[in-house]
Amino acid sequence: MGKLVFEVPGPEAPGYLKRQRKAAEFFSEDSLTPERFDVLIEFLLPFVKEPKDRKQAREALWDMSQNDYDELMNLVGGGSGEVPGNK
Numbered sequence: 705m706g707k708l709v710f711e712v713p714g715p716e717a718p719g720y721l722k723r724q725r726k727a728a729e730f731f732s733e734d735s736l737t738p739e740r741f742d743v744l745i746e747f748l749l750p751f752v753k754e755p756k757d758r759k760q761a762r763e764a765l766w767d768m769s770q771n772d773y774d775e776l777m778n779l780v781g782g783g784s785g786e787v788p789g790n791k
Contacts, residue, residue, distance in 0.1 A: 708764045708772065709754040712779050727780075748776065
C-alpha cells in the first residue's frame with residue numbers, strides 16, 4: 705500500500721462546524737465499541753489526500769500504526785502534512 709497523505713483544512717477553510725460535529729460523534733463517547741471505530745474512520749476519510757481511491761484510503765486508515773494514528777490526531781488538532789511510515 706502506498707503512502708498515506710493527509711490534508712487537514714486550516715482555520716480559514718469553510719465547513720469548520722460540520723467537521724467539529726462529525727468529530728463529536730466519535731470523541732463524545734466514553735466507551736469504545738467496534739462501531740465507534742467505524743465512525744472514526746469515516747471522520748478521518750475526508751482528510752485523506754492519497755491514496756485517491758476511497759476504498760484504498762479507508763483500508764490505509766485501518767492499517768495505520770499507533771505512531772501514524774497519534775500523528776494524525778495531532779494533525780487533525782491543528783496542522784497538516786503526511787503521516788510518516790505507513791506503507
